Amino acid sequence: xxxxxxxxxxAEFQSEVLDSATPVLxxxxxxxxxxxKMIAPIVDEIASEYAGKxxxxxxxxxxxxxxxxxxxxxxxPTLILFKGGQPVERITGFxxxxxxxxxxxxxx
Numbered sequence: 001x002x003x004x005x006x007x008x009x010x011a012e013f014q015s016e017v018l019d020s021a022t023p024v025l026x027x028x029x030x031x032x033x034x035x036x037k038m039i040a041p042i043v044d045e046i047a048s049e050y051a052g053k054x055x056x057x058x059x060x061x062x063x064x065x066x067x068x069x070x071x072x073x074x075x076x077p078t079l080i081l082f083k084g085g086q087p088v089e090r091i092t093g094f095x096x097x098x099x100x101x102x103x104x105x106x107x108x
Contacts, residue, residue: 004047008057010064017057018085023107024055028078030062035094036077042097043079046104053108083107 008016008026017024027043029036047056061068061076071080071087081089081104088107091100 004051005044005056005058008059008064010066013059013064013067017082020055020082022053022055023081023083023088023104024057025104026057026059026080026082028059028061028068028073028076028080030060030076033061033076039077039079039094042100045097046100050108054104081107 005027006016017026025043025046027036027039029040043056043058046054050056059067061073073092075092077092077094079089079091079100080087089103091103095103
């Protein structure tokens with residue numbers, strides 16, 4: 001995990017993600033997930049490049065089933081961009097960095 005990302009669990013999700021004044025990109029991942037490992041360095045790069053404009057959280061899907069169910073996540077990795085407490089973009093599966101950035105850029 002990069003120094004620009006942070007872990008979030010069910011107890012912290014409201015305060016760290018939904019109540020954040022800054023948009024938060026949440027990476028839903030699992031240790032056993034190959035595509036999650038492939039996308040992790042890209043998510044870290046985005047966190048570094050957009051520091052101050054975007055916060056990047058990581059949620060372990062296996063340990064936080066309530067969040068997974070609340071947002072209807074059927075596959076991982078899933079990236080959801082939250083702005084003003086609402087999900088505004090969703091990216092499921094491995095995508096190249098350019099695709100992720102172009103999807104979230106309008107909200108940052």
